[in-house]
Amino acid sequence: MSGLRINFHKSEVMTVGVTQEEQQLVANMLNCKLGSFPFMYLGLPISDRALVVSDWEPLGLKVGKRANPWLGKFLSSAARLILTNACLSSLPMHAMGVFLLGDGVHQVFNKHRSRFYWEGSGTKRKYHWVHWDAVCKPKCLGGLGIVDTKLMNIRLMAKWIWRLYAAEQGLWADILHNKYLQTKGLLVDSHQSGSQFWNAIQKIKPLFGLGARHRVRSGTSTRLWVDWWQGRGPLKADPLFSGPRPGGLGG
Incomplete structure (x- = not known):
C-alpha cells in the first residue's frame, strides 16, 4: 500500500440530469463537496454545455497578470516584442490546441498584448499607432511577426485533422472513429454534431481541405471536383475547367 489517501x-462531485436532492445525496455518500459546471481541470474549463467568453475569463486574466509586472519596466520595443511572442502569446497555446476559442476570447488576449507592447514603461496611456492585425503580419509582409492567436488556434486544431488522416493511434482517435466517423470520410461526408472538440474540427475542416493535397488510392475519400489531387490545386479552381460544375462527381 502506498499510504496515499483521498483529500x-x-x-x-458533479452530477448531471438529477434533482437537487439527488445531487446532495450523492455528495453525502461520497463524502465530497457538491461541485458545479464549469470547473477547471489541468488549466482548462470543463462544462456540460458550450463554453462562452465568460468561461475563458481566467485565461484572459492570466495573460493580463503576466504582463502587469513588466508594464513599469523600461524595456525597448525589441524587448517587448520578444516578451510578447515568447511569453504572452504562448500562455493560451494549451487551450488553443484543444478548443476553438471565440473571437471575444482572442480580443481579450490582443487587448493585454497590445497594451503591453505599445505602452511600455510608465502608467500613462499611449496611442496604438498601427492596427493590431497589421502588427501580427509576418515580417516579410510588413508586420512584426507577433503571433496571431486566432490563426494559431485554427492551425493547432487543424493538426488534429492531419493526425486523423495520418492514421495516428490512440484513445482519442478510437473515440472519434467509433462515435463519429465510423465508415465515413472526414472531409467527404457530413457528420452529426457532438462534443465541442468534434464541432471545432467540423468547423475548420473546410479550411484544412483548401490546403490538403490528396494521394488518390481507391478514390472513396477524394472528391474529384473540390479536392486537390493533381496539378496546382482543385479542378474547380483551374481555368481550364471554368464551365459549370459537374453534379455528383466524386474521386
Whole structure:
C-alpha cells in the first residue's frame, strides 16, 4: 500500500440530469463537496454545455497578470516584442490546441498584448499607432511577426485533422472513429454534431481541405471536383475547367 489517501476537502462531485436532492445525496455518500459546471481541470474549463467568453475569463486574466509586472519596466520595443511572442502569446497555446476559442476570447488576449507592447514603461496611456492585425503580419509582409492567436488556434486544431488522416493511434482517435466517423470520410461526408472538440474540427475542416493535397488510392475519400489531387490545386479552381460544375462527381 502506498499510504496515499483521498483529500475530501479538495474533492468535488458533479452530477448531471438529477434533482437537487439527488445531487446532495450523492455528495453525502461520497463524502465530497457538491461541485458545479464549469470547473477547471489541468488549466482548462470543463462544462456540460458550450463554453462562452465568460468561461475563458481566467485565461484572459492570466495573460493580463503576466504582463502587469513588466508594464513599469523600461524595456525597448525589441524587448517587448520578444516578451510578447515568447511569453504572452504562448500562455493560451494549451487551450488553443484543444478548443476553438471565440473571437471575444482572442480580443481579450490582443487587448493585454497590445497594451503591453505599445505602452511600455510608465502608467500613462499611449496611442496604438498601427492596427493590431497589421502588427501580427509576418515580417516579410510588413508586420512584426507577433503571433496571431486566432490563426494559431485554427492551425493547432487543424493538426488534429492531419493526425486523423495520418492514421495516428490512440484513445482519442478510437473515440472519434467509433462515435463519429465510423465508415465515413472526414472531409467527404457530413457528420452529426457532438462534443465541442468534434464541432471545432467540423468547423475548420473546410479550411484544412483548401490546403490538403490528396494521394488518390481507391478514390472513396477524394472528391474529384473540390479536392486537390493533381496539378496546382482543385479542378474547380483551374481555368481550364471554368464551365459549370459537374453534379455528383466524386474521386
